[in-house]
Amino acid sequence: MKQITQRSKCPVSFSLDFLGDKWSLLIIRDIMVYDKFTYGDFLQSDEKISTNILADRLAALEQNGFITRRVSAEKKNKIIYELTEKSADLVPIIMEYNIWGAKYNPDGEQALIEELKKDKQKMIEKYQDKIRRNLGALS
Template sequence: MTHQTVGHAPAGAPDGPLEDCPDSALVPPTREPRCPVDITLTALGGRWTPLVLREFLRRDRATYSELSAALPALSDKVLSDRLAQLTRAGVVERHRTPGWPPRVRYVLTDRGRALEPVVRSMWEWGSA
């Protein structure tokens, strides 16, 4: 039995809607990804990240407390890490309101909204 590697279609297979990433686009985890699938996986990687994104898609904006209440099994450290990850990826923006006590609201960006079909497909696949 031969092993087919990911990203390489068998000889004679028809071209599908997804293009192959050249091997040069596949980089070690210590570098910035260049393959579009890898870029998406980096933005959504980690346990809980898609569920945090799902909450933003449901409400467009949220405070840390609202997210914590919506995902009670998620630890504070992991939620903080996921919000930082989604902020670095440009999926959400962090807005701090001046005053005391300081208030922080996270807002879904256009780049984040563009992930809705991805999350919807994950929902549909998981429901099937």
């Protein structure tokens, strides 16, 4: 895992330093939207991330405060990954990515988009609340 260094004082550049690769955002999306929480869950995603990239991105996301990891209560050799408050702040960005992607990829998933079109703010709050409830469950 490479160390992330800030390249400039530009907020867009700073954001891309941490989230500029597709895999990091897809892992966050998988936890946020699709309730995937384990290494195996992420490997089952349609995008087919390789195991070495997945391990690297999970470590980087944890190191930089986007996710936490804990041992499963049911199975001691299973690690559960969960989003942090820092990731909850990404919900509006992920939702905008969904809207933009659906507009230019009409063959993509449309159910979430239809819900977003009805009430975007409600959807943002729904996913942020879900993340925050999980945070409270860890305490």
